[in-house]
Every structure is written in C-alpha cells, then in structure tokens.
Amino acid sequence: MTMLLEGILVVDATDQFGWLAGRILADLGADVVKLDLPGTDRSRPRWRAFNVNKRALDLDPAKPSGRRQLEELLAKADICLLTPISSPQDDSLDADELRRRHPHLIVVVISPFGRVGQRKHWRASDIELMAAGGAMSLAGEPDGAPVRVSEPQAYSWASAQAAVGALTALYRREATGRGDLVDVSAQASVVIAAAHAPAFFDLNGVAPQRAGAFMTGRSITGARYRVFWPCRDGWLNFIFYGGVAGRRTNEQLVAWMGECGAELGPLANIEWQRWDATRTTQAEVDAIEAPVLKFFAGVSKREFLIEAHKREMLGYPVSTVADIITDPQLEARGFFQTLDGERYCGSFAVIDGERPPLRRTAVTSERPPRRAGGRS
C-alpha cells in the first residue's frame, strides 16, 4: 500500500513531551528519524511504546561530525519536531535559526506553555500541566484533592495537537512551497480534555466541579447517580440515563436481571418510557440502584461487556491493562502487533482497509536514511 505520508521525512528531536507526535506521523507513513544523544536508554517501556515505527539515530550536535550530520538531515527533511527544554543550548536546534537556515522546513516547537506570554519559561511536568489546563480540577472526590490520571497524559495531548499542527502546515506548504513554525503549548493542548465544562462558566457563571465516582447535575432535585459499581472482579461503569438510549439500556438491564432471577425491588414496577432522570429524587435513585448494586456484585467485567453488547446497553467495564490486551475486539482488528518478538500498540488507524504494519522497532541506532527521490 502507498502510505498517506509516503516520502515525508521527519526529524524528531523530542523528549517525552513530543514522542507521540513523531509516532503519529510514523503511523501515517512518514519516515521519522528519532535523534538521541549517544548513550540514551532505549530500553524503557515508555520510550519504546512512543518511539516504535521510527528510525533511531545517535547524534551529538555539540560535535562537528554530529552537527554536519544534523544539517544534512535537516536539508532533506520536511518536518522537524522539537522540545526546546531538553534541546542543546547551542543554536543547532534553535527553532528560529532552523527556520532561517531551512526555509522549506516545518518546525514544530512543543513546550509546556508555548512561545508567547509571561509564563513561557515556566517549568512543568505532567501533573502541573494537567492542573494548568483545567483537567485535574474535574477529577477526584468533591471534598478531596484533585487528581491526575496516574499515567502521564499532558505530553500526549501536546503531541496529538502538534501532529495536527505539523500536517496543517504541511498541507499549506504543498500549495505555497513555504515552511512554517508551529507553536504548541502543552497547557493549552490539555484544555480540550475538559470537553464542554468551560462553557458552563462562560455562559452561566457556573463552574463544574469534580464529582468523584458519581454523576450530579442531571436531576433538578440535585440527586446524584452512581457511575462506578463494584462487580465480581473489579468495577463497571453504568449510569441510569434518560432519553431513548437510556430507556433501552434500563429496560434491558431489568430484563437481564429478571432472567437471572435477581431481586428487582422497585425496578419491577417502573415504566421506563415515563421515567424521567431529570426529576428523580435521591431517595428514588437510591431505591432503584440498590438491587442493581447487588446484581452487579455477582457479574464479571467480561460478562457485562458481552451482555451489554448483545442487549445494546450503554455502559462498559472499567478495564485494567490486562483486560485490554485480551479484548477480542482488539484481537479481531489486529490492534496489537508483534515486531522482533515484542508486542506494541499498532498504528492508530485502519487505512484503505488495512492497518499499516509497524515497520521498525527503533531500538538500535542506524545511519541516517538515504531517500530515493523527494526533496534534494
């Protein structure tokens, strides 16, 4: 197959802030050369996950030979990904210098707070960026500390936005022949993770708060609905929704419970067509949730996944990593791929009916690639 970004050369000089950006471009078919200082540890799982599908190249721009090699590569490259905080202090990878020396180049600068503003030099890791972008304020117990996702997310949000920025600039270059500089702020990149929550404050002056394992704000009575339910081997995510989809889900749950001989309590008498999630009181919510709590305690995560799919119910189990890697849906779509004896997440999209196979493991350093054709 001809890959979408066939013939596009990317120099990836990033640290963890930008690893996923290069991975996205590589998954789409670009030839991505990952630069690292000699001696970089490439055995760490996170390094391998985000740098598979790239070529690895040991290069020290502080040495004349490294500098020469870098310039040769940049002269042929279409896109250069930078995370300046960890870049060399000389001008070998200075974004403005690169733009001056290589006008055709699309230079993508990924930094915690972007290139403008009084805090552009502030330092941050994942937790400060999830805080700065608003996402952390929405996760955690209402009366407790805000929490982040225990696996770093801000670097991936920044990288994902950087890849869109790089390709926006690449599309423009196809028409104009001119490169560009793409300024990516990790803080600003995280804000979209809060979805529509900011609009509540903007339009009505109400700031949504973290709600823990429950959902509030759906009933005018102030009732809170359970979202996470303990089950036989972990947790389930299930909510009593209203609307057409909610009605079907609720009806099917009661039918499933009935078939299993579970105690239905007040669920037995509810007409779901008339049930209104927006007017239910806390006492009513508690009463309908009690038998479900008991029923779910005996259901396994995989059982719920299968039944919910069969019955077209909304809701999913709360997966662990072990659940994810054995999911038959991912197996059927060939999502995980094995390369040189190691399993990885495969390319993120299926294109023209095929998931582009992973091409290289990026474990050992190699000579810079020679390209047939392309920019000279």
Place this chain on the structure above:
Amino acid sequence: MNTIPQALEEIKVVEFGGYAAGPHIGKMLGNFGAKVVHVESSDRPDGFRLQYPPYPGSRPGINRSGCFSLFNDSKYGVTIDLKKQEGLELARRLVGWSDLVVENMRPGVMQRLGLGYQTLAEINPRLVMLSTCNMGQTGPRADTPGFGSQLSALAGFCGMTGFADGPPMLLYGPYIDFIASLLGGSAVLAGLVRSRRSGRGAYIDLSQYECGLHFMAGVLQDYFATGHLAERSGNDDAAAAPHGAYSCHDGEWVALSCWSDAEFQALAAAIGKAALAEDAAFATAAARHAHKSKLDAAIAEWTRARSAETVAETLQGVGVCAYPVVTMAGLFSDPQLAARRQWRVRRHPEMGDQAYEFPGFDLENAPGDIVGPAPCLGADNDFVFRDLLGMAEAEINAYRQRGVFG
C-alpha cells in the same frame, strides 16, 4: 476576521453525524480556513443541540446549546432530509463538491443510506473519508453504541484515576472523543496531502477505543515488557517526590513536583524549611517516598497559608515545577492562556457572546482563528447550495418546496 490566507483555505469538508468525535475534527480544520459544512436535519439535529447543556440563562433551545456551539464554530450549517431520495441526491452533490467527508454514525448506517465510501468514491475519486465510532468499522463489537465518557472506562482511563484504596474516577466528559478527534485530524490531513499529490482518495476507519489506547501506550508496554500491572495511585509518581496537589489558603489547590534532590533543596529553602533537605528522612527521592505523609504535611503547612498563585510564582522563581490547579472559571483568567488567546469571543445570533476555544497549536505565518460562531440549524442552506455549490435559485426553491431542506 483573519485577512492572512489561511493554511487550509482550499479544503472543503462535509460532516455527517454529531456530538463530539466527528465535529471536533471539522472545527479544527475550520479554524485554519477550511470550508466545513455540518449536515443535520430538522428531524435529527445534532444530539448536542437538544440533549446537552449549558444553555445561556439555562433556557434550552435548538440553537442555544453551548455544548454544540463549542465544537462547531467556524462552520456552515445545512439541513438535508436524508430519508428522501432527493435529499440523498443533494448529499451526494455536496460530497462531489468536497475533498473530505467525516462521519460518526454507527457502522453500516452510511452504507444503508447509499453514502458509503465505495459509492462516494465513484462520485469523487479524490475523496478522503473518515468514519469514527467507538469500536471501529469491523470486529465482533463493531456495532456497539456508546458515549465517550463510558468508553474512557473501557480504555483504562477511569481505572487509572483515583486513589489506590478508592473507586475509579470520572474524567468529566467524553475525554476519549477528543483523543480520537486529534488523531483523526492528523489522519485526514495526511489523506488530503496524498490526495493532493496523487489524486488518490483514502478511507480511514478510526476506532475511538484504539486511539485512546495510544494515550495508555506506556502502561501497556510496561505490561508487555515486565508483566507489571499499572494501577491508580492518586497523584504519586514513581520518580518524583514530592509530587502532588496541595491545598492553599482560599480553597484553591496547587500542583507541584521535584525531580531531583537539588530541586527539593530549592523547594525546602523557598518554603523556609531548608533543614528538611539536610534531614536523612528527606535527602533522597527514595527517602522522600518512604516518608511521604510527613513530607506532604510539611509542604501543605506552607501552601495552606498562601494563594495558589503565590505558591506557584515562588516555586517557579527557584526552578521548581508548580502551577495552580486551574478551575473552569480560572481557565478564563489564566494569564498564560490569555496571552495565547485561547478563548475568542464571537457573537451568536441566538446565544449572544460566547468564548470559543482555540486549538493548542498555532502557525506563525498562517495563524488560525475562530472564523465565526457555530451555525444555527440549517442557517446556511442558501449560501452553501447557491454560492458554494453554484446551484440555481430555481433549483434551490424546488428542493425547498419539496421539503428536502427538512
């Protein structure tokens, strides 16, 4: 309005579907100049219009959803009744005009309507089309309907959020939808580059579940390599100590972390407890992890007496990572986001002023913008079919009389 030629001004996009994962792609392309047409019908408007607040003044209305508008600025809105044959003809004409179709119906719906990729590629061989849904177009659970807030649980995010001895946590909204829309945005742009170069179109099958797993790739790889099963761990980090959220004097919180002993020495001095760094209980990261409760108490004693802004400024001044935990209100007053013009107010005909969200990136020589507010339902039928597609007034009127713009 931006007067500089925008990066994507040649691109024409048609969207079928609604909610977040599809429309957010078109919104981003629209911010960089693409002409984006959001297709709905009066019978089946975008689900965000009616089912999702906020509404200004808490008064709902088909054109008053702040949730819909946030993901649909910089677009044109048309209504086509796809239950009518003529409606389908009109949709196909729109596809013939376009470079890109984005749809997020359940798998099979577009084919049943006669708008599947094979059919559309016959009309327009250069067409790039992206289908996005929970599970992808194939596989045993391809037809699973679902919301992104719940899919975030299946992809591991909720299980990885919260404290080890507590329940999983929600991530507010359809967190995973925006991972998919960003990865999908890259995929369609790559498809458009190839289409422009070779004249060959592309069909992209995007599973929101699989996209989400790329944000979990680190823990998945760790499990493959070592068998280590990652679990939620509050705000802890295996390397950094301290690393967490600390309460401040006015109900605010601040996030901070130290990644070396030198950084901890700087923090200890800044909070007036330089002796802490000399204490064997806190001198190394391992020791600080072992005495986490005492360490956190010492830091919290200092943060509780100060505002989050003061804490962050003080610690940044000595080279320590720190930032206030910004609330939804704070997103609109944060000086750094303001410097980037993260929020840009546009006036909507029925909702009045709304702050629209700019992407996390910008181009120096071809900057993007919020080109206009989100469209009212069917507001651009005349403009799109007359001015963009070049249809004659009489033809448009004939369609209108037959209720095709329904």
